[in-house]
Amino acid sequence: MNKSVIRVGIIGAGNVGGALVALLRDPTRREALLDAATGPIELVGVAVRDVAKRRKDVPNDLLTSDAAGLVGLDGLDILVELAGGLKPARGYIETALRHGVSVVTANKALMAECGTELAQLAHQNGADLFYEAAVGGGVPILRALRTSLAGERIDRVMGIVNGTTNFILSKMTSEGSDYASALKEAQALGYAEADPSADVEGYDAAAKVQILSSLAFGTALQGEEIFRQGINGVRSVDVDFAHRSGYVIKLLGIAERVGESGISRRAHPAMIPVDHPLASVNGAMNAVFVEGVRSGPLMWLGQGAGGEPTATAVLGDLLDAARNRFSGRHDVPFTVDTSLQSVPYGELESVFYISIDVLDRPGVLAAVAGIFGDNGVSIQSMEQSGFGDEARLAFLTHMAVADRANATVKALAQHPSVDRIGACIRVIDGGRA
Amino acid sequence: MNKSVIRVGIIGAGNVGGALVALLRDPTRREALLDAATGPIELVGVAVRDVAKRRKDVPNDLLTSDAAGLVGLDGLDILVELAGGLKPARGYIETALRHGVSVVTANKALMAECGTELAQLAHQNGADLFYEAAVGGGVPILRALRTSLAGERIDRVMGIVNGTTNFILSKMTSEGSDYASALKEAQALGYAEADPSADVEGYDAAAKVQILSSLAFGTALQGEEIFRQGINGVRSVDVDFAHRSGYVIKLLGIAERVGESGISRRAHPAMIPVDHPLASVNGAMNAVFVEGVRSGPLMWLGQGAGGEPTATAVLGDLLDAARNRFSGRHDVPFTVDTSLQSVPYGELESVFYISIDVLDRPGVLAAVAGIFGDNGVSIQSMEQSGFGDEARLAFLTHMAVADRANATVKALAQHPSVDRIGACIRVIDGGRA
Numbered sequence: 001m002n003k004s005v006i007r008v009g010i011i012g013a014g015n016v017g018g019a020l021v022a023l024l025r026d027p028t029r030r031e032a033l034l035d036a037a038t039g040p041i042e043l044v045g046v047a048v049r050d051v052a053k054r055r056k057d058v059p060n061d062l063l064t065s066d067a068a069g070l071v072g073l074d075g076l077d078i079l080v081e082l083a084g085g086l087k088p089a090r091g092y093i094e095t096a097l098r099h100g101v102s103v104v105t106a107n108k109a110l111m112a113e114c115g116t117e118l119a120q121l122a123h124q125n126g127a128d129l130f131y132e133a134a135v136g137g138g139v140p141i142l143r144a145l146r147t148s149l150a151g152e153r154i155d156r157v158m159g160i161v162n163g164t165t166n167f168i169l170s171k172m173t174s175e176g177s178d179y180a181s182a183l184k185e186a187q188a189l190g191y192a193e194a195d196p197s198a199d200v201e202g203y204d205a206a207a208k209v210q211i212l213s214s215l216a217f218g219t220a221l222q223g224e225e226i227f228r229q230g231i232n233g234v235r236s237v238d239v240d241f242a243h244r245s246g247y248v249i250k251l252l253g254i255a256e257r258v259g260e261s262g263i264s265r266r267a268h269p270a271m272i273p274v275d276h277p278l279a280s281v282n283g284a285m286n287a288v289f290v291e292g293v294r295s296g297p298l299m300w301l302g303q304g305a306g307g308e309p310t311a312t313a314v315l316g317d318l319l320d321a322a323r324n325r326f327s328g329r330h331d332v333p334f335t336v337d338t339s340l341q342s343v344p345y346g347e348l349e350s351v352f353y354i355s356i357d358v359l360d361r362p363g364v365l366a367a368v369a370g371i372f373g374d375n376g377v378s379i380q381s382m383e384q385s386g387f388g389d390e391a392r393l394a395f396l397t398h399m400a401v402a403d404r405a406n407a408t409v410k411a412l413a414q415h416p417s418v419d420r421i422g423a424c425i426r427v428i429d430g431g432r433a
Numbered sequence: 434m435n436k437s438v439i440r441v442g443i444i445g446a447g448n449v450g451g452a453l454v455a456l457l458r459d460p461t462r463r464e465a466l467l468d469a470a471t472g473p474i475e476l477v478g479v480a481v482r483d484v485a486k487r488r489k490d491v492p493n494d495l496l497t498s499d500a501a502g503l504v505g506l507d508g509l510d511i512l513v514e515l516a517g518g519l520k521p522a523r524g525y526i527e528t529a530l531r532h533g534v535s536v537v538t539a540n541k542a543l544m545a546e547c548g549t550e551l552a553q554l555a556h557q558n559g560a561d562l563f564y565e566a567a568v569g570g571g572v573p574i575l576r577a578l579r580t581s582l583a584g585e586r587i588d589r590v591m592g593i594v595n596g597t598t599n600f601i602l603s604k605m606t607s608e609g610s611d612y613a614s615a616l617k618e619a620q621a622l623g624y625a626e627a628d629p630s631a632d633v634e635g636y637d638a639a640a641k642v643q644i645l646s647s648l649a650f651g652t653a654l655q656g657e658e659i660f661r662q663g664i665n666g667v668r669s670v671d672v673d674f675a676h677r678s679g680y681v682i683k684l685l686g687i688a689e690r691v692g693e694s695g696i697s698r699r700a701h702p703a704m705i706p707v708d709h710p711l712a713s714v715n716g717a718m719n720a721v722f723v724e725g726v727r728s729g730p731l732m733w734l735g736q737g738a739g740g741e742p743t744a745t746a747v748l749g750d751l752l753d754a755a756r757n758r759f760s761g762r763h764d765v766p767f768t769v770d771t772s773l774q775s776v777p778y779g780e781l782e783s784v785f786y787i788s789i790d791v792l793d794r795p796g797v798l799a800a801v802a803g804i805f806g807d808n809g810v811s812i813q814s815m816e817q818s819g820f821g822d823e824a825r826l827a828f829l830t831h832m833a834v835a836d837r838a839n840a841t842v843k844a845l846a847q848h849p850s851v852d853r854i855g856a857c858i859r860v861i862d863g864g865r866a
Contacts, residue, residue, distance in 0.1 A: 140581030
């Protein structure tokens with residue numbers, strides 16, 4: 001044993017930070033923590049912006065406004081970064097790692113931006129960098145990928161990793177709400193921000209996909225843009241169509257192998273069969289579905305957000321890092337697999353659901369069908385419903401390359417009888433998507 | 434680093450052992466294994482009963498019929514026990530642990546019988562004892578309880594941990610099969626043994642509950658009998674009733690806190706709401722649902738059996754043990770919480786579904802209702818369906834103590850107008866059950 005006690009500093013005392021401090025100071029859990037960490041943990045300070053603000057879980061004598069001072073504290077073993085954002089979090093983390101201090105963070109944006117670099121910095125300095133809470137809140141999926149599945153060849157990771165959009169889509173599905181009112185309700189309940197774009201446009205899910213992919217496939221974390229489609233274009237009619245056809249619409253973050261050396265990472269709404277394990281993951285819950293060559297399908301489900309669930313995930317990391325400290329070791333970070341090539345979204349095949357509003361005139365359907373044919377997209381089924389002078393056409397295509405489906409949609413939009421393009425949503429059925 | 438290579442011996446080369454050897458020898462995974470173990474793993478021998486038998490995954494020069502010799506081999510680091518059963522597996526494991534050799538096993542019967550003793554033996558000799566594959570096949574739930582949830586206070590663990598019974602109940606639910614023909618189909622497909630009693634009578638699930646409970650709550654593993662009710666009494670009419678009432682019948686293994694210092698462990702069929710995450714776990718899949726005070730609900734889902742999925746779980750343990758070996762440490766086993774008292778099944782409260790066949794005569798319902806009342810069980814709802822001279826009565830009770838529900842059933846069975854007691858099944862709705 002190199003150490004007799006592990007000294008921990010925390011940056012940020014919001015919902016997660018406060019809950020973490022409460023967990024660490026809970027007298028009924030003291031013995032369990034001691035066992036799990038294999039020794040005592042001492043909380044040396046909590047850096048916050050406003051030390052004057054009263055906090056129910058954090059005693060005043062632990063508070064400091066000097067985050068840089070806390071990070072540079074002599075004898076610090078573990079830094080827990082819960083401030084979020086790229087700056088100044090990145091600087092604090094880099095300083096800590098350079099001093100050999102292990103870091104636990106929930107910062108998905110930062111990890112997606114420069115996680116590979118930070119992981120290497122940690123490794124070079126004999127420190128750990130853990131970030132379980134960056135994906136899926138309280139769902140311990142990252143540790144499972146790092147440890148339980150370390151020897152497994154994974155084919156696909158597919159997750160409901162954004163609680164806000166899952167809440168909205170669940171409302172639209174279960175109560176027939178339209179997108180705008182479901183969003184408003186999510187905002188009223190605190191599930192969605194006043195500016196919901198990071199969630200509803202898929203940015204948050206895309207960052208989480210990159211983190212999942214790095215652990216499942218060894219793709220680098222370095223701020224790469226991946227394909228992203230939000231849920232703001234999803235309408236009640238699409239949800240209804242999905243329901244009638246045995247599907248549910250979910251915003252999925254997907255990372256999957258394509259052929260021998262290709263990898264696709266993306267976040268977009270998709271129709272999945274109603275009996276798929278992900279289909280019944282509702283409300284603000286998160287779940288990650290993993291397909292391994294040997295393990296077969298696996299799924300993890302839990303609370304995707306919230307102070308206490310997320311703090312539980314942070315605590316799991318903290319205990320891991322403490323155990324390692326006590327035994328004078330650190331975990332080796334994931335190896336970047338440079339042989340994997342990103343496959344552009346446009347080259348991926350899928351069944352597509354395409355819905356359009358057209359003028360209800362003779363000959364329109366033939367013209368529309370012609371456009372599908374001209375673009376090499378074959379139609380599997382069509383449903384027509386009339387309303388006034390207009391008709392809504394909903395198509396399911398056969399397997400088609402995304403570029404061709406997009407070209408079809410573009411050509412449809414230019415046709416004089418087409419009033420409006422509704423949605424173009426991938427359908428995931430059976431194997432690939 | 435104390436070691437330059439980790440030497441591994443395996444006892445048993447059936448489905449799981451063969452798949453494990455294939456995983457360890459797969460050239461495309463060599464680098465991933467090296468990274469995950471933090472060093473090379475050498476497979477030194479595989480002990481089998483019949484060395485003459487041809488095995489596709491295990492080269493002949495690794496085979497030996499001398500299991501005791503393999504266990505006693507000088508310089509052995511990790512023993513993987515996949516033979517199953519209490520004898521001679523227990524002796525091999527004890528010998529290995531006494532020599533400081535870490536043990537990975539999938540032996541649920543042995544762990545339920547004497548796991549606490551074996552874990553202490555491991556700890557005293559500086560060795561690890563891991564048994565992920567003993568519960569849930571390929572589902573990595575035990576590691577999550579050991580690590581990710583180490584700091585969490587868990588309230589309840591509830592799992593579908595027996596694939597055979599889940600297959601049978603799923604068939605009865607989805608296809609309206611009766612119990613006998615669903616069992617026959619499970620046997621034809623190799624999901625059920627010729628003598629299916631270990632599965633259908635709940636013995637297997639009960640052993641798994643004890644293992645889950647030891648990690649979630651610190652209950653001792655020492656061959657204690659826990660309450661067990663099989664699925665052999667479940668009829669199609671019960672499945673139909675459940676469906677009409679918004680429930681699904683599942684065989685659940687449950688460990689939960691009762692009050693401040695009580696613990697209940699049991700395995701029995703139960704009706705759960707159709708929108709509960711466990712309700713859509715079908716076929717031979719396994720899933721474990723965990724309710725933590727801070728984490729909220731969490732669920733793990735995956736293949737409950739099969740050589741390759743189970744071998745993946747064994748490999749996860751093996752890599753953990755190898756990492757520990759390379760860094761000269763071992764995990765501390767769970768601490769037995771001696772303050773927890775087992776609460777007898779009869780004292781637990783629940784809503785009960787009770788179904789009986791009665792002679793269709795005037796006054797019978799009043800008599801039957803009287804029996805419920807005499808035993809202090811209050812009726813929530815009743816459904817009557819007639820067939821010929823008989824009628825079937827299906828009751829849902831209000832919350833009642835199990836002893837009273839059982840006394841009611843006993844008294845009903847003695848009433849002259851009651852032809853037959855159908856089922857007495859707990860209903861799990863909302864919080865407790």
